[in-house]
Amino acid sequence: MPLVTARQLLDEAAKGGYGVGAFNVNNMEQIQAIMAAAVETKSPVIVQASRGARAYAEDRYLYHLMLAAAELHPEIPMSLHQDHGNSFDTCKSAIALGFTSVMMDGSLREDGKTPSTFEENVEVTRRVVDYAHERGVSVEGEIGVLGGVEDGHGAGGSGLEHVTDPDQAVEFAERTGVDSLAIAIGTSHGAYKFTKKPDGSVLKMDILIAIHKRLPHTHLVMHGSSSVPKDLQDIVNQYGGKLKPTWGVPIEEIQLGIRNGVRKVNVDTDSRLAITGAIRKVFAETPEKFDPRDYLKPARDAMKKVVQARMIQFGQAGHAGDYAPIPLTEMAKGYASGRLDTRPSVAAR
Ligand SMILES: [Zn+2]
Secondary structure, three states: OOOOOHHHHHHHHHHHOOOEEEEEOOOHHHHHHHHHHHHHHOOOEEEEEOHHHHHHHOHHHHHHHHHHHHHHOOOOOEEEEEEEEOOHHHHHHHHHHOOOEEEEOOOEOOOOOOEOOHHHHHHHHHHHHHHHHHOOOEEEEEEOEOEOOEOOEOOOOOOOOEOOOHHHHHHHHHHHOOOEEEEOOOOEOOOOOEOOOOOOOOOOHHHHHHHHHHOOOOEEEEOOOOOOOHHHHHHHHHOOOOOOOOEOOOHHHHHHHHOOOEEEEEEOHHHHHHHHHHHHHHHHHOOOOOOHHHHHHHHHHHHHHHHHHHHHHHOOOOOOOOOOOOOHHHHHHHHHHOOOOOOHHHHOO
């Protein structure tokens, strides 16, 4: 199957009432782990690369690994998504490379650290939407500021410092026409999200629910949504790691989000923990080994296992065969005609 837009995957997920995991990649093993999990569970999937990943893997390697995945698994609808684009130029270069979906994170300035003003965010996001939609590529925006830092991107601090204001979310959706919207409801990037098990008082699910009611046509995105399971932390620490006690977003909270309009769920930390735990185990138990395949293969298997579990928990499992891919040229026509317009004043009609 050719790469399709995240918009198509999320529209289908909305019809089916499930969420789609967006898993970060940096190298071949991670792409293979995600595809193996998608094939086994028959899941549509979003594969995403941050600016850090594009620099690490180099654009051409990354893109051709994705093409290989699409070629090997024509039965899997997949989207290649730019995670946290920091500027118009980053999004433009992703589209030139062949990404089918981009995130313009205008909640921060181009340095990827300083919170921007609302007007700055609207302006840069609107510009990316105009450019991307003309080319049939879908766009995710962000309103409110997430906590923590990932791949050098983020404002730091707790996820509760800049929680999304529902009125602003509605105005933002109206003025930008984004396909999907990342909102800040208390989640953070990285492994250290919460210092105790989060419950309803920590995650602002009421805000999420309020936004979904007012923006039923804009798909909501949960960032920083690794669950950071204790068993994965334990494996890392058992074999010499030094992770401090930490809690991620409980699966039940993500599932509550999915019942209330969350269609894209970003997972990165869980994959990192799975990979690192598996590698540490090989190093600790068989220190005589030195063939990278001896530890990269178990690492890949460990990531596949956690991705597979998320695909089942988010509900995307079993949905790979539900629909035919829509080419970008058709998506561009849909945007031009207004058929794919998500702005509340238009979509409500
Ligand atoms: Zn994120």
